[in-house]
Amino acid sequence: MKIAGRLKKEKPPHLHSGFTKNELMLKTFLFMCIIGFASIIVMGADAFVHILVALGTALVVHATINSYQTWKGVEPTYSSPASVLVAGxxxxLAMPIASPFEITAGVSLLTVLVFKYGQGRFFKRKYLNPAAAAKVLLLGLLSVMYIIEEPLKEGMIFHPHHYDYNFMSAEGFEASMWIFSRESIFGAELSATQSLLFWQTHGWIGGGSSIVVLIVGIVAAYLLKYKWRIIVSTILTMTVLSAAIGLYLGCDPILRIAFHVFTGSVIFFTFFMATEPQTTPMTHGGQYAFGVCLAILTFVLQLYNVLGGSIIALVLLNIFTDKFDLLLIKKPFGHGKEVRT
Amino acid sequence: MKGERTFREKGGFEMDISMKAGAEKKPFKFIDIPDIVTICLQQHIGKPNHPIVKEGDMVKTGQKIGDAKCRMVVPIHSSVTGYVEDLKEVYNPVLNRKEKAVIIRRDGNDEMKYLPEYDLDRRKEIVKMVKEAGIVGLGGAAFPTHVKLSSQGIKKLVINAKESDPNLVCDVRLMIDKPAEIVKGIKLMARSLDTDEIIFATRTEEGQIPELERIMKEHGIKVVRVRPSYSVGAEKLLIKEMFGIEVPSGKFPPDVGVVVNNVSTAYAVYRAAYKKEPLLSRGASFYSDLTGIENIWFRNGTSIRQVIEGLGLDIDRFDRIVIGSLMMGWSVGSSDAPLLKYSAGVTALTPEYSKPYEKQLPCIRCGYCDLVCPVDIYPSLIMKAEKADDVKALKRYNVLDCIECSLCSYVCPSQIKLTKHLWQGKNKVNK
Incomplete structure (x- = not known):
C-alpha cells in the first residue's frame, strides 16, 4: 500500500523503445527460417530433417533446463525460447548436408547446454560463439576418427577426400570444382560459379542458395542492426584475397571469389554467426579489424583444406574480442575536429 | 509536427513521441495560486543563493528573497504575497537532493513588486535586467541567461524552439499564444549580444505557428526547420546540425560565436522588460496516463500535489511522478516537492503504466547503445568499466563526454538503464 505523499523515486529514463531482446531473437529466427526454406528447396528433405533435429534438440534441452530451474525456484535464464530457437x-544451417542427423543433434545439444547455458552460468557472459564452439569441439573429437577406415560410414562429418584437392594451384582448384558444376535447375545446367551463387547441394545447409542468404542477410542486418562492419570487412577482405590468389595462380578470379565468398561456410557464417553480438567486438574499429582477421584466417584455413575453417577462425578470434575493443576507438563529439568560427 | 509520431535518431532508431501528438492545440490551464509555496533558493546552475528574508517577514509577489554577489548567481523571487513561514531544507526534485528553501504562506492578496526601469537600448542594462529578473534557461538546463547574454563576439543567436522531449509541448503552445511577445524578447536578446543574425530553430511544420512566423519574417528572423530528432535538441548538437560547427569538448557555444536560448526564455525576457515582472511563473506540460497531455501554467514553488489536484486528479492514483523530461528527469520521492523555474514538465504515472526497466537482462553486446549515442561514446563498454571500477578504461572510453540523454537506455533490448552507469562512471573519473 502506498503511503500518501510518498512516491517511487527512480532514475531516468522512464521510457523505452519497446524493442526487446526476445523480439530481436524472434525476428532473427524468422529471417533464418527464410534461408532454411530456400535450403530445403535446394537440398531436399534431408535439410528439413536437419533443421527439425537441431531445433527439436535445442528446445528439449531448453525445456529441461527451464523446468529444472523452475523446480529449484530459480529464475529461468531465458524466459522465452526465442534465443534457443536462433541457436538451434x-x-x-551450419551443418553440412552430408552430416549424419545424430551429429546435428549432438552439436545442437552441446550448443545449448554447454556453450549457451554453461558459458552464461559460469562466465557471466558468452565468450565463444555457441554454435561455432560446439561444432569445433565435436569436429575435434570426430577428427580423431580420421584413423578409422571409411570414416563417413562411421558417422563423421570430416571429409578426408577433401585433402586430395590442392587449392594452392590453378589445376587443383579447378579440378575440385566438379562438385559444384553438376548442378542443374529444371534441366538447365549450371556452371560452378552459378551454382555457388544460386543452387548448392553440397556443403553447409545454410548455403543452399547464397543469393537468398545475401538478400535476407542484408535486410536482416539493416532492420535488426547487426554489426555490419564485421560483415562488410569480412566479405571485402575475402573478395580481395580470393581475387588476388586467383590472379596470382592464373585461375578464373570470378570462380575463385564465388568459391571463397559464396560457400555456406562463409556467406551464411558471415551474416549470422560472425555477427553474434555477445562474442564480437563493440568498437567500430574493433569490428572492422575483427572482420579482416576473420577473413584472413578463414581464407588461409580454406587454402589448406581445413574443413570448418571459418568456425575455427571465429572461435579463435572470439578469445581476443576484448582486445579488439581496445582498437580504433572513435573520437567522441567535440574531440579533435577543427572548429570553424 | 502535425502528424508526427516518431523522431529519428542516429543509427536509424526511432523514438515514439505519440504522447504529445496534437497536444499543442490544448490551451494553458492556469493552476490556482496556492496558499503556500516552497521556493528553493538554488534554481540555476552556479553558486547558491543566500536568503535575504527571515521567518515572519512580509513579502510581495516579485520581491527578491534570495541573492548572492557572484556572476554565476541568479536571484530568486517570491511568487506570492504573504509572509515567510519557514526557512528550511527541502527536497529539490531536479537536483535530487535537499536544498535550502523559503516557505511562504499567502495572505490572499497578490500585490506585485515590479522590477525597476532599465534602459533597453543599452546592452549592459538588458543583461542587468535579465539577471535581476532571475531568468534562467527554461529548456531545462537552468543556465543563467544573463551570463549567456553578456558573451562577447557573438555572431549568431539561435532560439531553440525544438522541444525535443517526448512529453513536452508547452513551448509550441506558447509560440501559438504569445507570438509578438516572444519576438520582442528575442530582439532584446539579440540587442544584448549585438548581433543581427537570429535563427529560430523549430520542428514545427510550415503553417503550424503562422502568426509567429509572419512576425519573425517582418523582423528578419530566419526560421530553420530542424530534422525531427530528440538528440538534436541538445544545444551543442543543434549547432552541429545547423551550422556544421562542432563545439569542442569542455567549451561552450559562445566559444564558437553562437548563443542558444530557449523560446520560453525569450518570453520571460519579454515579461521582464515590458511587464516589469521577474520570473515567477511558467508554462509546462503535464502528462498522465489517465488524461494525456495538458498544458499548464504555474507559479514557482507550487507543489506537485497542488498541480495534480488543481487539475482535478487524485494524487493517490499515481505511484511515479517525473519532473521535466521523461528521458532525463528523476521521478520524485514526494508529491509535496515543489516545482521550479525550469520544471518544463510534470508526468504522473499510475502503477498500471509500463515499467520497462523493472526486469533488466544481462547485456548482449548488441551495440545498439553505441550506434544511437549522439556524442559517439561507447555506453556498453563504459558500463563494463564502471562495474569493474576501471577508471583508466572509463577515461579511454570518454565517459565525461556523455550528455546524459538516455538514448542508450531507451534502445537497449536488454532494458538496462545504462544512464545510471554513465553517471557513476563520470563520478568515478571526477573523484
Missing amino acids: MIVA
Whole structure:
C-alpha cells in the first residue's frame, strides 16, 4: 500500500523503445527460417530433417533446463525460447548436408547446454560463439576418427577426400570444382560459379542458395542492426584475397571469389554467426579489424583444406574480442575536429 | 509536427513521441495560486543563493528573497504575497537532493513588486535586467541567461524552439499564444549580444505557428526547420546540425560565436522588460496516463500535489511522478516537492503504466547503445568499466563526454538503464 505523499523515486529514463531482446531473437529466427526454406528447396528433405533435429534438440534441452530451474525456484535464464530457437537454427544451417542427423543433434545439444547455458552460468557472459564452439569441439573429437577406415560410414562429418584437392594451384582448384558444376535447375545446367551463387547441394545447409542468404542477410542486418562492419570487412577482405590468389595462380578470379565468398561456410557464417553480438567486438574499429582477421584466417584455413575453417577462425578470434575493443576507438563529439568560427 | 509520431535518431532508431501528438492545440490551464509555496533558493546552475528574508517577514509577489554577489548567481523571487513561514531544507526534485528553501504562506492578496526601469537600448542594462529578473534557461538546463547574454563576439543567436522531449509541448503552445511577445524578447536578446543574425530553430511544420512566423519574417528572423530528432535538441548538437560547427569538448557555444536560448526564455525576457515582472511563473506540460497531455501554467514553488489536484486528479492514483523530461528527469520521492523555474514538465504515472526497466537482462553486446549515442561514446563498454571500477578504461572510453540523454537506455533490448552507469562512471573519473 502506498503511503500518501510518498512516491517511487527512480532514475531516468522512464521510457523505452519497446524493442526487446526476445523480439530481436524472434525476428532473427524468422529471417533464418527464410534461408532454411530456400535450403530445403535446394537440398531436399534431408535439410528439413536437419533443421527439425537441431531445433527439436535445442528446445528439449531448453525445456529441461527451464523446468529444472523452475523446480529449484530459480529464475529461468531465458524466459522465452526465442534465443534457443536462433541457436538451434544456426546449428542446423551450419551443418553440412552430408552430416549424419545424430551429429546435428549432438552439436545442437552441446550448443545449448554447454556453450549457451554453461558459458552464461559460469562466465557471466558468452565468450565463444555457441554454435561455432560446439561444432569445433565435436569436429575435434570426430577428427580423431580420421584413423578409422571409411570414416563417413562411421558417422563423421570430416571429409578426408577433401585433402586430395590442392587449392594452392590453378589445376587443383579447378579440378575440385566438379562438385559444384553438376548442378542443374529444371534441366538447365549450371556452371560452378552459378551454382555457388544460386543452387548448392553440397556443403553447409545454410548455403543452399547464397543469393537468398545475401538478400535476407542484408535486410536482416539493416532492420535488426547487426554489426555490419564485421560483415562488410569480412566479405571485402575475402573478395580481395580470393581475387588476388586467383590472379596470382592464373585461375578464373570470378570462380575463385564465388568459391571463397559464396560457400555456406562463409556467406551464411558471415551474416549470422560472425555477427553474434555477445562474442564480437563493440568498437567500430574493433569490428572492422575483427572482420579482416576473420577473413584472413578463414581464407588461409580454406587454402589448406581445413574443413570448418571459418568456425575455427571465429572461435579463435572470439578469445581476443576484448582486445579488439581496445582498437580504433572513435573520437567522441567535440574531440579533435577543427572548429570553424 | 502535425502528424508526427516518431523522431529519428542516429543509427536509424526511432523514438515514439505519440504522447504529445496534437497536444499543442490544448490551451494553458492556469493552476490556482496556492496558499503556500516552497521556493528553493538554488534554481540555476552556479553558486547558491543566500536568503535575504527571515521567518515572519512580509513579502510581495516579485520581491527578491534570495541573492548572492557572484556572476554565476541568479536571484530568486517570491511568487506570492504573504509572509515567510519557514526557512528550511527541502527536497529539490531536479537536483535530487535537499536544498535550502523559503516557505511562504499567502495572505490572499497578490500585490506585485515590479522590477525597476532599465534602459533597453543599452546592452549592459538588458543583461542587468535579465539577471535581476532571475531568468534562467527554461529548456531545462537552468543556465543563467544573463551570463549567456553578456558573451562577447557573438555572431549568431539561435532560439531553440525544438522541444525535443517526448512529453513536452508547452513551448509550441506558447509560440501559438504569445507570438509578438516572444519576438520582442528575442530582439532584446539579440540587442544584448549585438548581433543581427537570429535563427529560430523549430520542428514545427510550415503553417503550424503562422502568426509567429509572419512576425519573425517582418523582423528578419530566419526560421530553420530542424530534422525531427530528440538528440538534436541538445544545444551543442543543434549547432552541429545547423551550422556544421562542432563545439569542442569542455567549451561552450559562445566559444564558437553562437548563443542558444530557449523560446520560453525569450518570453520571460519579454515579461521582464515590458511587464516589469521577474520570473515567477511558467508554462509546462503535464502528462498522465489517465488524461494525456495538458498544458499548464504555474507559479514557482507550487507543489506537485497542488498541480495534480488543481487539475482535478487524485494524487493517490499515481505511484511515479517525473519532473521535466521523461528521458532525463528523476521521478520524485514526494508529491509535496515543489516545482521550479525550469520544471518544463510534470508526468504522473499510475502503477498500471509500463515499467520497462523493472526486469533488466544481462547485456548482449548488441551495440545498439553505441550506434544511437549522439556524442559517439561507447555506453556498453563504459558500463563494463564502471562495474569493474576501471577508471583508466572509463577515461579511454570518454565517459565525461556523455550528455546524459538516455538514448542508450531507451534502445537497449536488454532494458538496462545504462544512464545510471554513465553517471557513476563520470563520478568515478571526477573523484
